[in-house]
Amino acid sequence: MSETIPHWLTKQADLVPNKKAIELYNGKAYTFHELKAASQSFARKLSQLGVKKGTHVGILSNNGIAMITAIHALSYLGAVGVLLNTRLTTNEINYQVTDAEVSILLTADECKQTADPLNVEQVYSFSDVERFTEKEIILASELCLDDTFTIIYTSGTTGFPKGVIHTYGNHWWSAIGSALNLGLNKDDKWLITLPIFHVSGLSALIKNVIYGMPIYVLEKFDVDIVHYILMNKGITIMSVVTMMVQNLLNKLGEDLYPKSLRCLLLGGGPAPKPMLEKAKSKDVPVFQSYGMTETSSQIVTLSPQDALEKIGSAGKPLFPAQLKVNQSDIYTIGEIMVKGPMVTKGYYKNEQANVNSFEEGWLATGDMGYLDHDGYLYVVDRRKDLIISGGENIYPSEVESVLSGMEQVEEVGVTGKDDDVWGQVPVAFIVKYEDVSIDEIVAFAGERLAKYKIPKEIYFVEELPRNASNKLVRSKLLDLRME
Amino acid sequence: MSETIPHWLTKQADLVPNKKAIELYNGKAYTFHELKAASQSFARKLSQLGVKKGTHVGILSNNGIAMITAIHALSYLGAVGVLLNTRLTTNEINYQVTDAEVSILLTADECKQTADPLNVEQVYSFSDVERFTEKEIILASELCLDDTFTIIYTSGTTGFPKGVIHTYGNHWWSAIGSALNLGLNKDDKWLITLPIFHVSGLSALIKNVIYGMPIYVLEKFDVDIVHYILMNKGITIMSVVTMMVQNLLNKLGEDLYPKSLRCLLLGGGPAPKPMLEKAKSKDVPVFQSYGMTETSSQIVTLSPQDALEKIGSAGKPLFPAQLKVNQSDIYTIGEIMVKGPMVTKGYYKNEQANVNSFEEGWLATGDMGYLDHDGYLYVVDRRKDLIISGGENIYPSEVESVLSGMEQVEEVGVTGKDDDVWGQVPVAFIVKYEDVSIDEIVAFAGERLAKYKIPKEIYFVEELPRNASNKLVRSKLLDLRME
Numbered sequence: 001m002s003e004t005i006p007h008w009l010t011k012q013a014d015l016v017p018n019k020k021a022i023e024l025y026n027g028k029a030y031t032f033h034e035l036k037a038a039s040q041s042f043a044r045k046l047s048q049l050g051v052k053k054g055t056h057v058g059i060l061s062n063n064g065i066a067m068i069t070a071i072h073a074l075s076y077l078g079a080v081g082v083l084l085n086t087r088l089t090t091n092e093i094n095y096q097v098t099d100a101e102v103s104i105l106l107t108a109d110e111c112k113q114t115a116d117p118l119n120v121e122q123v124y125s126f127s128d129v130e131r132f133t134e135k136e137i138i139l140a141s142e143l144c145l146d147d148t149f150t151i152i153y154t155s156g157t158t159g160f161p162k163g164v165i166h167t168y169g170n171h172w173w174s175a176i177g178s179a180l181n182l183g184l185n186k187d188d189k190w191l192i193t194l195p196i197f198h199v200s201g202l203s204a205l206i207k208n209v210i211y212g213m214p215i216y217v218l219e220k221f222d223v224d225i226v227h228y229i230l231m232n233k234g235i236t237i238m239s240v241v242t243m244m245v246q247n248l249l250n251k252l253g254e255d256l257y258p259k260s261l262r263c264l265l266l267g268g269g270p271a272p273k274p275m276l277e278k279a280k281s282k283d284v285p286v287f288q289s290y291g292m293t294e295t296s297s298q299i300v301t302l303s304p305q306d307a308l309e310k311i312g313s314a315g316k317p318l319f320p321a322q323l324k325v326n327q328s329d330i331y332t333i334g335e336i337m338v339k340g341p342m343v344t345k346g347y348y349k350n351e352q353a354n355v356n357s358f359e360e361g362w363l364a365t366g367d368m369g370y371l372d373h374d375g376y377l378y379v380v381d382r383r384k385d386l387i388i389s390g391g392e393n394i395y396p397s398e399v400e401s402v403l404s405g406m407e408q409v410e411e412v413g414v415t416g417k418d419d420d421v422w423g424q425v426p427v428a429f430i431v432k433y434e435d436v437s438i439d440e441i442v443a444f445a446g447e448r449l450a451k452y453k454i455p456k457e458i459y460f461v462e463e464l465p466r467n468a469s470n471k472l473v474r475s476k477l478l479d480l481r482m483e
Numbered sequence: 484m485s486e487t488i489p490h491w492l493t494k495q496a497d498l499v500p501n502k503k504a505i506e507l508y509n510g511k512a513y514t515f516h517e518l519k520a521a522s523q524s525f526a527r528k529l530s531q532l533g534v535k536k537g538t539h540v541g542i543l544s545n546n547g548i549a550m551i552t553a554i555h556a557l558s559y560l561g562a563v564g565v566l567l568n569t570r571l572t573t574n575e576i577n578y579q580v581t582d583a584e585v586s587i588l589l590t591a592d593e594c595k596q597t598a599d600p601l602n603v604e605q606v607y608s609f610s611d612v613e614r615f616t617e618k619e620i621i622l623a624s625e626l627c628l629d630d631t632f633t634i635i636y637t638s639g640t641t642g643f644p645k646g647v648i649h650t651y652g653n654h655w656w657s658a659i660g661s662a663l664n665l666g667l668n669k670d671d672k673w674l675i676t677l678p679i680f681h682v683s684g685l686s687a688l689i690k691n692v693i694y695g696m697p698i699y700v701l702e703k704f705d706v707d708i709v710h711y712i713l714m715n716k717g718i719t720i721m722s723v724v725t726m727m728v729q730n731l732l733n734k735l736g737e738d739l740y741p742k743s744l745r746c747l748l749l750g751g752g753p754a755p756k757p758m759l760e761k762a763k764s765k766d767v768p769v770f771q772s773y774g775m776t777e778t779s780s781q782i783v784t785l786s787p788q789d790a791l792e793k794i795g796s797a798g799k800p801l802f803p804a805q806l807k808v809n810q811s812d813i814y815t816i817g818e819i820m821v822k823g824p825m826v827t828k829g830y831y832k833n834e835q836a837n838v839n840s841f842e843e844g845w846l847a848t849g850d851m852g853y854l855d856h857d858g859y860l861y862v863v864d865r866r867k868d869l870i871i872s873g874g875e876n877i878y879p880s881e882v883e884s885v886l887s888g889m890e891q892v893e894e895v896g897v898t899g900k901d902d903d904v905w906g907q908v909p910v911a912f913i914v915k916y917e918d919v920s921i922d923e924i925v926a927f928a929g930e931r932l933a934k935y936k937i938p939k940e941i942y943f944v945e946e947l948p949r950n951a952s953n954k955l956v957r958s959k960l961l962d963l964r965m966e
Contacts, residue, residue: 003656003803003824004824004844005802005803005824006802006804006805008802015799015802016788142805176659179663180667180695183666183667183668185666210663210802305499319494320486320488321489322489322625340488341486341487341488361487375497
């Protein structure tokens with residue numbers, strides 16, 4: 001039976017109206033009462049524009065209070081938020097807003113130009129909406145956990161992004177699972193620098209209203225600012241990716257972080273063991289985790305009591321979650337399968353992807369890993385062939401399918417190469433059909449792909465490595481550079 | 484959509500196998516691994532006796548490790564536990580086991596004699612079961628939150644007890660709601676002296692396995708023992724009723740409890756304000772709460788930050804819960820209505836009670852109260868006319884219906900009278916049909932009612948106070964003593 005709970009922001013505003021909810025670097029702060037009032041006002045203005053239960057509303061924005069307010073406003077109307085990555089090209093965004101049937105797009109004021117050429121009927125900046133009058137309507141006082149709240153696109157191995165549906169229940173169970181793992185301390189304050197258009201950032205907004213815990217929100221990661229905040233603002237938990245930990249450790253030097261910092265929750269890809277050991281030597285509490293858009297944030301986390309003993313492991317599945325590796329023997333690599341109420345019920349209007357990914361309630365993640373004798377997960381390949389560059393996922397097949405679109409290109413293989421700055425960068429291997437220059441290829445890619453997806457090195461080769469089934473073997477691509 | 488989670492005890496035994504789960508006063512302790520192993524073994528033995536999914540199994544026992552193991556064993560088989568109050572008479576228990584369709588009864592070894600005359604086909608003591616061999620069966624690895632786990636009887640105002648159905652989900656949401664209110668600290672340890680056959684004690688077993696938190700279990704409340712444990716055993720939270728707080732405050736004298744004790748969670752009836760003020764003056768952290776069997780434990784609690792400012796209030800509904808008073812004006816007394824995923828879906832096989840009690844998802848509690856201008860609940864009458872004696876509920880109508888069964892009695896009214904030791908005791912007012920002595924009445928009641936329900940004073944009167952609709956007005960009964 002589907003459960004109904006009181007609207008989470010209204011509830012928190014009732015329980016602790018004067019408690020600080022959101023803190024920003026510009027010194028501004030909003031209590032739970034103020035956040036509720038702003039969100040409800042924004043909802044009434046959106047209603048004036050025709051947004052109602054079931055409307056798909058695109059949101060194109062970097063982190064900020066207007067974006068947070070807009071997301072909560074949608075929940076008061078029963079509308080669905082389609083969160084768009086601001087780093088995508090117009091073509092990429094167009095694919096997502098079309099696929100997700102977005103009828104109205106809200107943008108940060110500075111993103112409005114980007115949105116102009118998009119295939120969306122109505123486009124408004126947050127400031128545009130604020131100028132409307134409020135419509136007198138009844139706002140949602142409850143949330144039904146089976147209802148859809150957000151859709152976030154994730155690139156599939158086929159190269160076409162898939163819209164991951166998150167219900168209120170998915171977000172709820174993710175927040176509760178995390179609380180059962182990390183505990184809920186009355187002085188907790190979470191620092192957010194990851195984008196809210198990714199599930200990593202979004203999930204912090206949900207914890208904010210469910211735990212009644214203040215969050216400190218930055219637009220992006222800046223090591224000097226983040227270091228200052230960690231030193232001075234009573235932060236207890238921060239979500240991070242590898243690059244951030246490395247920068248913070250360098251910045252920290254010989255100092256130590258205040259004891260109040262109890263968890264750097266590390267996601268976004270496998271972590272280099274030397275970095276984890278360096279963190280350990282400085283008592284910086286880095287907890288590895290594993291998760292993806294489909295699991296509404298981390299689903300496997302190394303708990304505090306195991307953080308030191310099981311270094312390199314992503315841990316055990318959160319309390320409401322289950323995990324298995326598609327391989328019965330321990331220490332044997334297989335596909336990671338997950339199950340639990342925080343796992344998406346499916347991809348939006350993509351029956352084929354749903355059939356491929358789900359089996360009897362289990363999601364086949366496509367990621368490879370193994371379990372040790374105590375049942376701890378070690379992820380060996382964050383999805384087969386996936387490239388993670390600066391915390392962003394790059395699927396080789398997506399880049400390949402774009403480059404294949406050049407008439408001079410016969411075939412192409414893309415893989416990741418280690419990089420000191422970005423962790424990994426994409427590299428392309430191309431079999432030419434007719435003559436073409438590297439500059440032409442880069443220009444072609446630049447019109448169709450976000451900057452971080454453009455190959456940083458391009459090699460021309462005679463043929464690509466293929467297996468017996470004639471499938472491309474990406475793991476052998478880098479060897480071609482020797483020839 | 485109904486959610487499924489991993490079996491909570493198996494999960495906790497996987498996450499923290501060597502952590503202490505249960506501590507007893509005899510010095511024995513059990514880790515989560517040991518508790519799981521014992522419960523699974525007991526389940527396999529019960530299976531030998533025919534217990535399977537859907538079997539209704541009565542449990543008649545005071546608090547102890549065998550009882551705890553038996554309750555978890557039922558969850559491994561998908562069986563339903565009908566928890567029986569050991570203080571009831573044979574007749575009262577017979578009513579419940581018959582109504583609940585109990586086919587097998589498990590008793591503490593020392594309760595087996597009591598169970599002999601009961602209308603149940605199979606009766607085994609816990610030791611009897613332990614002597615059976617284990618059957619090789621597949622135990623539940625998951626729990627479906629919609630499935631029924633326990634049935635606990637609560638006396639209705641009609642005098643007939645009603646079986647309150649608790650699903651796994653009801654228990655889950657109750658535990659989560661409490662965690663969101665009280666927080667989850669890594670050093671938490673809960674002390675249980677309330678009976679596990681009541682929901683107050685049972686809910687602590689559930690928190691034990693969901694939080695991965697040790698609990699210290701006593702068979703009953705003994706002020707000297709409890710005081711010693713609070714002083715020496717690192718207890719952070721304890722569920723209490725008024726009588727316990729009063730005794731503990733007296734015992735405490737001029738001392739203070741260790742700072743680690745962060746919450747005495749007070750339920751079981753309205754609390755005298757002088758006692759709350761005395762507790763406050765000694766920094767004893769008493770948090771008032773409000774709940775009932777139907778809400779799977781407390782559903783309204785005064786949060787830590789409000790405990791001092793709103794003394795006398797039961798607080799606000801837990802995060803997943805909603806509350807309203809059947810009266811639109813603040814400070815105006817009306818019936819208390821509650822809603823939320825921890826509220827029972829209904830009474831077992833009692834359609835009439837379900838129709839009377841539920842309206843559009845809201846449970847009409849029968850209790851009276853009012854809200855202040857900040858939305859805090861004040862309970863004025865813990866159910867109309869309910870008598871609470873030493874933490875046990877006594878429904879006047881139940882005692883009345885028994886006494887009415889004496890042929891010499893024409894009519895009878897029962898109400899509560901304040902008592903220094905028990906909080907309240909029941910008092911009966913009887914209109915005689917023919918001559919009868921007080922001793923005869925007490926003897927008659929003693930055969931049919933638990934000792935605490937037997938009226939402590941009995942008055943013979945000419946007629947009972949009735950209102951215009953000819954309904955008994957119990958609030959005027961005590962006045963008859965003057966005449």
